[in-house]
Amino acid sequence: MSSDQKNGKQSTNDDLYASNDLSVSLPKSRIPETEHDPRHAYAAVRDELMLDGNSRQNLATFCQTWVEPEIEQLMTDCIGKNMVDKDEYPQTAEIEERCVHMLAHLWNSPAGDSTVGTSTVGSSEAAMLGGLAMKRRWEAKRKAAGKSTDKPNLITGPVQICWHKFTRYWDIEHREIPMEAGRQLMTPEEVLSRCDENTIGVVPTMGVTFTCQYEPVKAVAEALDQLQADKGLDIPIHVDGASGGFIAPFCAPQLEWDFTIPRVKSINTSGHKFGLSPLGVGWVVWREMEDLPEDLVFWVNYLGGNMRDIALNFSRPGGQVVCQYYNFLRLGMDGYKKVHSACYDTAEYLASELKKFDLFEMIYDGDRSVGIPALCWKLKEGTDPGFTLYGLAERLNARGWQVPAYSLPANQESVVIQRILVRHGVSRDLASLLIKDIQAAIEHFQLHPEPKHIAEEHNSGFHH
Ligand SMILES: *Cc1c(COP(=O)(O)O)cnc(C)c1O
Secondary structure (H helix, E strand, O other), rough: OOOOOOOOOOOOOOOOOOOOHHHHHOOOOOOOOOOOOOHHHHHHHHHHOOOOOOHHEEOOOOOOOOHHHHHHHHHHHHHEEEOOOOOOOHHHHHHHHHHHHHHHHHOOOOOOOOEEEEEEHHHHHHHHHHHHHHHHHHHHHHHHHHOOOOOOEEEOOOOOOHHHHHHOOOEEEEEEOOOOOEEEEEEEHHHOOOOOOOOEEEOOOOOOOOOOOOOOOOHHHHHHHHHHHHOOOOOEEEEEEHHHHHHHHHHOOOOOOOOOOOOOOEEEEOOOOOOOOOOEEEEEEEEOHHHHHHHHHHEEEEEEEEEEOOOOOOOOOOHHHHHHHHHHHHHHHHHHHHHHHHHHHHHHHHHHHHHHHOEEEEOOOOOOOOOOEEEEEEEEOOOOOOOHHHHHHHHOOOOOEOOOOOOOOOOOOOOOOEEEEEOOOOHHHHHHHHHHHHHHHHHHOOOOOOOHHHHHHHHOOOOO
16 A cells, blocks of 8 residues: 555545556566556556557568457456366367367368367467477387487478477477578478488478468478388478468368378467467367377376377466367358458459559569468569668558568578568458558658668668
8 A cells, every 4th residue: 555545645536547556657677565456557557558569550460460259258258267177177178179170171181080189379389299299200210220319300491480499499400491592482302402311300381481482292292202212211291381271271272282191290280370269379280190109198187088188388278279169160161261362362452552563573472372361572673762671661660550571581681571461350441551551651752762871771681
């Protein structure tokens, strides 16, 4: 209790912002000594959140930023449920199981009803589990053949940071295929040139972080088949389907990338990206039961029976998993296809509008057989529009839009691109407003070109 309160100066009728609590600045580095009125504490916290970016205008994120009111309700209904307490919340555990089998069928597992998988906090945890399973299977084969297991390596294209974490945390050599001029993805040839007896697996990505395109899973699998026929090396594939796992089955059903390819042993995806669930859920599913090494499994008690616990974390929220199941029921195959198709249409609209400025060269324009609902571009070579893409990003930010500019990874660091993710809720109308703001920004730079030293700082990798 503050001294003023002790003096009886505080009343429940006090105006919120004229109250004793909110007429001072609240502590920032130490827990306060005394309690605060919940209305006051809430107002202070809520107001501080205004300083964050507006998530709906964040066109950098792959993650879900709009949900139906029923999802908000289910999240509230589930606030006390812990995913790990399968015995206490058996129905939530059952719902998780159903989601695993629905995904297994969606991805054409030959054993969709019986195969194994788990929900996770996101694709990163799911990728760790898929990667660990590959490492264990490789170790078991090597030990059985009396060979060493001290030099495992993993082959990927230009990947999301979670695979850097996986290889670093578990002491695995990361053979990451760098980009080259005109090539942003892995190719079968680049994969084969890195394979040896210590390769635990190959990870193609369905929706590469940098350019949003699909890597050629089928062609890589065929090359690995040939490698096995020629040299006896049997190297499995794990597909990082963080985005694409929830998109390709609906919008590019002709693509072969999933368990229809026997060499694909596991797949991860993010429920909170194009799975349309709230932040905090990912999935990993193995092709068949035998593809998950038994020593990664912990058995937990469940209604007198036994259930697998595979996730790395112990306690986890259950609401996101329940909402995933809600989405499956709510949308069905048709609904997912409609939602994602609307996003592709908007991505194509944005790409065609951007082309009209005659300043940008599209790297990926939202073609649904090539990648996820997104687009990315660079400045046309040989043009000097008076701005860099970093400058354009900053200018758009003044209107609340977050349209990131960044340089590509090795070996294309000198190429700066800008990217938009078109998610559920990035409507055609919002997209048209963004185009108007881009036009206004371009006109601004025509009158006031970005000063040369700022453009140079930007392009040398310095950004705010
Ligand atoms: C987002 C992403 C990840 C990481 O997923 P989280 O759900 O954020 O942990 C991994 N790989 C790819 C290709 C991604 O797009």
